[in-house]
Amino acid sequence: MSLVQKSSRGEVTVEHTQSGLVVVRLLGPFEIGFEGAGKNPWRSKKCTNLFAFLLINHGRLVSRGRLEQLLWPQPKRPAGPTALKVLVHTLRRALDVTFGGDRDFLRIDSGDGGYRLVLGERVRVDIHEFEQLCRNASEASRHGETDVVVDYYNRAVEIYQGDFLGERGEEWAREQREWLRAKMMHALGHLMQHANDIDDAPAAIGHARRMLELDPAEERAFQAMILVHGRRAELDQVNYWYELCIGRLARELDVAPQEETRRLLLRAQNGDLVGSCGTGRRRPPRRRRRRTCTTANSGPLPEDSEGGRWPKS
Secondary structure: OEEEEEOOOOOOEEOOOOOOOOEEEEEEEOOOEEEOOOOOOOOOHHHHHHHHHHHHOOOOEEEHHHHHHHHHHOOOOOOOOHHHHHHHHHHHHHHHHHOOOOOOOEEEEEEEEEEEEEEEOOEEHHHHHHHHHHHHHHHHHOOOHHHHHHHHHHHHHHHOOOOOOOOOOOOOHHHHHHHHHHHHHHHHHHHHHHHHHHHHHHHHHHHHHHHHHHHHHHHHHHHHHHHHHOOOOOHHHHHHHHHHHHHHHHHOOOOOOOOOHHHHHHHHHHHOOOOOOOOOOOOOOOOOOOOOOOOOOOOOOOOOOOOOOOOOO
16 A cells, blocks of 8 residues: 655655555556555656666676666767766665655665665566566476466566567667566467367467467467367368468568478368367368469469468367
8 A cells, every 4th residue: 555645846746555566567558556546657769768677686886887888888978977877866765756765776876986786575576476486386396387377478478468578679678578478478388289289279379369469470470260160171271370470471471481380281181180079079071162272383372461360169
């Protein structure tokens, strides 16, 4: 719980109780605030960048030189020798306004030529929870605990509400974004494979969709869609997803689909995937009419509409 007060100078400050949890979100648009209360995104981009970098390195001293290099990269230069000091002061004031000045968390200490962010036990950070869940899933996988792995990865992908700090272009932010996105893709790939293993079509489609939102040329997602529709003898959809795969791979990577994808297509067209999930479902009659599928060398590719054509689950 937090209490908002206004000082005689018009400054808004916050008093907090000892039980208030603090939530910081860096996956997607930046947000910070008490749990259950309105989030407070700061207007200053540099202030947010400074906070995010100190948060990634919380508990460790980050030198002033390193921070200046990140916040004012070449050929830009700081406005002056005190530019970083002023920015740190601005960040401290922003934290004071949001959480109060007497807090024992999210404290920025200075000394030995640098700055250190003290996190505190009450602070929940989405990237920390996301990475911990991924580590837990990896550990459970080594012990063969399938259901536990699925539970951890489901919780991880739920936390991932967007790429790290949105589309900010700083090099350090892009590097962190790619690390986290790779973990997200691994989690989605595992969940998608598990959903296909148990023939959970809606879950497999949902995971494939999120993969393609992150990487429009992710071939595993196209394979999953071909498998889902191939099991149900939905050949128009099978061919559509294969053609879309061809176009995306050619445009994004200048490559053709893998042999595994082509074999999966042929199995779907031959009806070999129907009933292949081991659910005991009766095999429906094969369609007589079959639309010829475009191949990598058979003429123009279909136009890829924005967002694709997602089947109803």
